Amino acid sequence: SVPRVDVVTIFPDYLAPLDLSLIGKARTSGLVDLRVHDLREHAHDRHRTVDDSPFGGGAGMVMRPDVWERAIEATASHRRSGAEGDGDGVDEGGTDGRALVVLVPTPSGRPLTQAFAQELADELGAGDRVRAVVACGRYEGIDARLVPALRERSDVDRVVEFSLGDFVLNGGEVAALALLEAVVRLLPGVLGNPESVVEESFSHEAVLEYPVFTRPARWEDREVPPVLLSGDHGAVARWRRAQSLTRTVQRRPELLARLDGLDAVDLATLA
Ligand code: SAM
Numbered sequence: 001s002v003p004r005v006d007v008v009t010i011f012p013d014y015l016a017p018l019d020l021s022l023i024g025k026a027r028t029s030g031l032v033d034l035r036v037h038d039l040r041e042h043a044h045d046r047h048r049t050v051d052d053s054p055f056g057g058g059a060g061m062v063m064r065p066d067v068w069e070r071a072i073e074a075t076a077s078h079r080r081s082g083a084e085g086d087g088d089g090v091d092e093g094g095t096d097g098r099a100l101v102v103l104v105p106t107p108s109g110r111p112l113t114q115a116f117a118q119e120l121a122d123e124l125g126a127g128d129r130v131r132a133v134v135a136c137g138r139y140e141g142i143d144a145r146l147v148p149a150l151r152e153r154s155d156v157d158r159v160v161e162f163s164l165g166d167f168v169l170n171g172g173e174v175a176a177l178a179l180l181e182a183v184v185r186l187l188p189g190v191l192g193n194p195e196s197v198v199e200e201s202f203s204h205e206a207v208l209e210y211p212v213f214t215r216p217a218r219w220e221d222r223e224v225p226p227v228l229l230s231g232d233h234g235a236v237a238r239w240r241r242a243q244s245l246t247r248t249v250q251r252r253p254e255l256l257a258r259l260d261g262l263d264a265v266d267l268a269t270l271a
Helices: 012-019 021-028 065-077 114-126 146-151 173-184 195-199 233-251 253-258 264-270
Strands: 004-009 033-038 099-111 130-135 156-163
Touching: 004 012, 004 065, 004 173, 012 021, 012 033, 012 173, 021 033, 021 173, 033 065, 065 099, 065 130, 065 146, 099 114, 099 173, 114 130, 114 173, 130 173, 146 156, 156 173, 233 253
Parallel strands: 004 033, 004 130, 099 130, 099 156
Antiparallel strands: none
16 A cells, blocks of 8 residues: 555644645655644544643643544544545545554654664555554643553554754654655655665765755856766766765764775775
8 A cells, every 4th residue: 555644733734845846746646645634633622622731830731642642543543534635535434454653753752864764664665564643742742651552552563752853843743744854755656766865865874975066067266076077987986985975074973983884995085
């Protein structure tokens, strides 16, 4: 079946960019099934409350675990539609047998990396075992009992808490968009030229990409590096490799600690 990701949020409109560009095209061509749901559909009171004040005191509000569990359960079983703005005409009824990977954005999660995006894309792309749901928190986050409770559910394959970095966003929606930007382009058939994925920063190893140039070859007295105009593919490849490694050493030296394919030839090009 088609790789599927559901996003649950109190601001479905925040996910409107999923209709645009590469992701929008992937959706309309049926390469990925993305659905956005309003958490408030699963609140049971007249005010559609999803939060309450924190036990123990302190500022802000905390999202209720019961409302979140109902939302995840509904997503897992598809029994309640709640889908908004997906416009793909896919029937919402019936279960499809795939277990959920529940992705929870939080500053306390594991950092989102290319390796993680690739792992998830491989799993979702295989199609039949799992699909994913992103649970977008707001306020001071979600009651801490939700994650352990979800881990015990048989319809949940696993729960992954992930972080975009060491800063605090107002909500998980931007994190959901960032994750989908990273994952959808790796799904089978989404990029016209799969080579562009292979050559990018972090693709098989943790090095940064070399600098790129286009026309005009001379712009405001600035020349493109002559090797790129030489037509010598070997020389271009060696120059790019050296640039990648030099940039990584200069900008992100800590990445090199993770690099195991770095051989003597590569190091010589840096000298
Ligand atoms: N009180 C929480 C803390 O200090 O960890 C921050 C809550 S934040 C204001 C609200 C929501 O934004 C979080 O529940 C999470 O969904 C999202 N969020 C904030 N920063 C994030 C980050 N760096 N990575 C991923 N999600 C983040």
